[in-house]
Amino acid sequence: MFGLKTSSFTTLIVGVFIAYVLHTCWVMYGIVYTKPCANPKNKNCIKPYLAVNPRIQLSIYTSTKSSVTDGANLNLVLKMEHFDVNSKFERIVNVSIPKKTRSNGTLYTHLFLHHVGMLPWHDSNHVYAIGHLTTYMIPKPEEINLITGETEAQQEADARAETKVADQPVAHWRSKLTINILADNFTFDGSALPADVHRYMKLMQHGKTMQYLPILFVDELSNRVRDLRTINATSITLPLTVCYDAISLGKLRFWTHMQEAVYSLQRFGFTEKDVDEVKGIFVDTNLYFLALTFFVAAFHLLFDFLAFKNDITFWRRKKSMVGMSTKAVLWRCFSTIVVFLFLLDEQTSLLVLIPAGIGAIIEVWKVKKAFKMMVKWYGLRPVFQFGTFDESEKKTEEYDTQAMKYLSYILYPLCFGGAVYSLLNIKYKSWYSWLINSLVNGVYAFGFLFMLPQLFVNYKLKSVAHLPWKAFMYKAFNTFIDDVFAFIITMPTSHRLACFRDDVVFLVYLYQRWLYPVDKTRTNEFGESYDEKETVKKLHKE
Numbered sequence: 003m004f005g006l007k008t009s010s011f012t013t014l015i016v017g018v019f020i021a022y023v024l025h026t027c028w029v030m031y032g033i034v035y036t037k038p039c040a041n042p043k044n045k046n047c048i049k050p051y052l053a054v055n056p057r058i059q060l061s062i063y064t065s066t067k068s069s070v071t072d073g074a075n076l077n078l079v080l081k082m083e084h085f086d087v088n089s090k091f092e093r094i095v096n097v098s099i100p101k102k103t104r105s106n107g108t109l110y111t112h113l114f115l116h117h118v119g120m121l122p123w124h125d126s127n128h129v130y131a132i133g134h135l136t137t138y139m140i141p142k143p144e145e146i147n148l149i150t151g152e153t154e155a156q157q158e159a160d161a162r163a164e165t166k167v168a169d170q171p172v173a174h175w176r177s178k179l180t181i182n183i184l185a186d187n188f189t190f191d192g193s194a195l196p197a198d199v200h201r202y203m204k205l206m207q208h209g210k211t212m213q214y215l216p217i218l219f220v221d222e223l224s225n226r227v228r229d230l231r232t233i234n235a236t237s238i239t240l241p242l243t244v245c246y247d248a249i250s251l252g253k254l255r256f257w258t259h260m261q262e263a264v265y266s267l268q269r270f271g272f273t274e275k276d277v278d279e280v281k282g283i284f285v286d287t288n289l290y291f292l293a294l295t296f297f298v299a300a301f302h303l304l305f306d307f308l309a310f311k312n313d314i315t316f317w318r319r320k321k322s323m324v325g326m327s328t329k330a331v332l333w334r335c336f337s338t339i340v341v342f343l344f345l346l347d348e349q350t351s352l353l354v355l356i357p358a359g360i361g362a363i364i365e366v367w368k369v370k371k372a373f374k375m376m377v378k379w380y381g382l383r384p385v386f387q388f389g390t391f392d393e394s395e396k397k398t399e400e401y402d403t404q405a406m407k408y409l410s411y412i413l414y415p416l417c418f419g420g421a422v423y424s425l426l427n428i429k430y431k432s433w434y435s436w437l438i439n440s441l442v443n444g445v446y447a448f449g450f451l452f453m454l455p456q457l458f459v460n461y462k463l464k465s466v467a468h469l470p471w472k473a474f475m476y477k478a479f480n481t482f483i484d485d486v487f488a489f490i491i492t493m494p495t496s497h498r499l500a501c502f503r504d505d506v507v508f509l510v511y512l513y514q515r516w517l518y519p520v521d522k523t524r525t526n527e528f529g530e531s532y533d534e535k536e537t538v539k540k541l542h543k544e
Contacts, residue, residue, distance in 0.1 A: 012308065019304050023297070030293075033259060034252035036199075039191040046192040048205065051127075051213045052087060053187050057118045058216070060085040062179075062244065064111055064135065066102050072123050076112065080244055083118055087183045087216065090247045096239045097135070099175075104235055106173050109135045113181060115218050127206055133179060133220040135242070138171035139274050141232055174230040174274075178243045180221035182257075185248035190214070198258045199251075219254060222261055223285050227278040260284050314364070317371050328399065329406050331372040335365040337445040344442040347435055401459045417444040457510055466515050 039047035063076040070076060079095050103109045114122035115129040122128045190199075192212065204215045224245070231240065249257070267277050284292065342358045369375075376387045391399060421440035428439075460466050 012311075015307065015311075016304070019300070023300055026296070026300075030256075033198075033255050036188070036196060036251055036255070037191065037194065039189045042189055044191075045210070045212075048190040048192050048195070048212045048214050050187050050189070051206065051208075051215050052185070058085050058087075058115055059083050059118045060246075061114045061116065061122055062111060063114075064097055064109055066100055066107060066109060068108075068110055068132070070112055070123075073121065079111075079242070085115070087185050088248055091244075092246070093244045095242050095244060097242045098239050099233065099237050103136065103173065104233060104237055106233075107136075108173070111135050111179060111220075113218060113220065115183070115216055127204075127215060129204060129215050129218045131181070131218045131220050133181075133222070135176050135179070136173045136233065137176060137225070137230065137274050139174050139227075139230065140171050141174075173233045175233050175237070175240050176225050176229065177231055177241060178224060178226075178229045178245065180224040180245045180247075182219045182221055182247060182249035182254065184217040184219070184251060184254055186251050188251050196255060198255050202258070217254070219249065219257070221257065223257065223264065223281050226281060226285065227275055230274075257284075310364075317368055320371060328372050329403075331365075331368055335362075335369045338362045338365045340438070340441045340445050344438050347438050401463070405459070420444065457514065460511075460514050460518070464518050466511070466518055 041047070042049070060080075060082040061078065062080040063070075063078055065075050065077065067075050077098060079097050080093060097109075100107070100109065111133045113131045113133065116122045116125040117127070122130070195203075199217070202217045202219060206213050206215060233240070264277050264280060267280065268274075283295065338358070339362045342355070342362045345355050345358055373388055374391075378385045378387065417440075420443055421436075424440055424443070425436060
């Protein structure tokens with residue numbers, strides 16, 4: 003009955019997943035495709051003003067004010083007369099930084115698209131957009147050599163015991179400004195005007211027809227953390243790269259939705275660094291690869307959930323540790339906690355940090371189950387009690403200890419040597435940062451060695467029936483998905499190599515599963531055997 007319920011639940015989850023993917027595809031189609039006006043002569047049709055090839059000018063100003071009504075308090079940084087909306091360009095301009103901005107203030111950019119020979123605020127048919135040239139972040143701590151005290155910026159400085167770092171957000175300069183204009187000569191149907199386009203649209207009456215002025219869009223998704231520079235009192239002028247390109251209607255609508263999603267994350271408390279990972283998904287890939295990424299990520303999420311469900315079920319019902327390496331369980335717990343502390347020390351995005359923290363809690367629970375631990379409280383003092391192992395479990399533990407003994411001859415010198423080398427040659431924020439980095443490098447570089455005791459136990463017992471194969475297979479599928487994106491997505495080299503090291507161990511597990519036939523008299527991971535089940539069924543029938 004339990005197996006039937008589990009199967010039904012899995013089928014339900016897969017069905018919901020398929021429905022979600024189909025619904026997402028339908029929504030994406032509705033975003034990128036806009037139905038044009040069927041009859042251009044219809045009064046409801048809204049035609050593009052750019053179709054008449056007007057002479058327009060692009061003017062970009064800066065100001066500490068978020069709203070402007072005239073030219074007061076505006077500083078012109080770029081003016082392009084006879085601007086061609088179909089001509090892509092990239093210009094680097096030097097922007098004067100006001101004293102207010104240098105004192106941890108904000109600086110805005112005001113963009114105008116207007117007729118040539120007129121000031122923007124004198125042109126009733128001008129197009130206006132506003133953007134932020136500054137954002138606020140806690141600056142990254144300065145890294146030093148823990149032995150010599152030398153920093154990156156000052157190799158000859160005196161040795162310092164610690165680096166003082168501001169714990170308050172400070173103004174950072176966005177060195178890149180990306181703007182787009184809708185260049186498609188698209189005729190909209192006024193009775194079915196998309197809401198995401200309408201808010202960027204300015205209409206004008208031209209005779210009996212309605213026209214829309216050029217749609218000017220400031221691309222906030224292109225503002226990445228890697229392009230930010232800290233603004234200080236000596237920052238009199240800073241360079242600004244102005245990038246322009248025409249944009250299609252489908253991409254404009256898609257970009258506005260993604261930009262709103264990022265704004266929503268920031269309203270929920272996500273910082274600039276947190277949403278930077280989300281921005282990278284959209285900015286660093288083209289739309290076709292983005293669609294592929296979505297499908298692969300969706301399957302990755304499905305396999306993650308199924309692996310999580312089966313893993314929890316396996317350990318919740320587990321009665322015996324026969325055939326299971328307690329050292330491997332303890333190592334997985336330790337390595338997961340180390341990776342979580344490393345991500346926390348690197349101020350990684352919450353999108354990565356939260357799942358890592360949940361995984362660490364689950365691994366601690368597994369250790370409690372593996373060692374049969376019980377915690378009793380006597381007031382505020384906890385007392386840990388450990389259960390006893392039977393003869394079969396003691397035999398498994400003997401093999402496990404033997405494997406770890408051989409492994410320690412290789413592992414400990416490598417980890418110690420790597421930690422000493424990094425201390426002498428690499429700069430860190432603090433001693434704690436060096437310790438966490440050394441541990442996580444050991445996890446990434448030599449972590450697969452701690453999977454070997456389980457292989458050794460399998461070899462000694464000539465069986466793999468005690469392993470959680472359902473959860474294991476789902477994790478294996480995700481490992482191969484990670485292999486594909488290891489070549490594409492930006493990640494640390496150590497993490498990229500860690501993806502491939504898991505493949506080797508997985509292939510050895512598959513070989514052992516083929517090598518050792520199923521023994522129906524051997525107890526499985528729940529303390530049951532196939533023959534015992536058949537006997538119980540026969541007695542029940544009789």
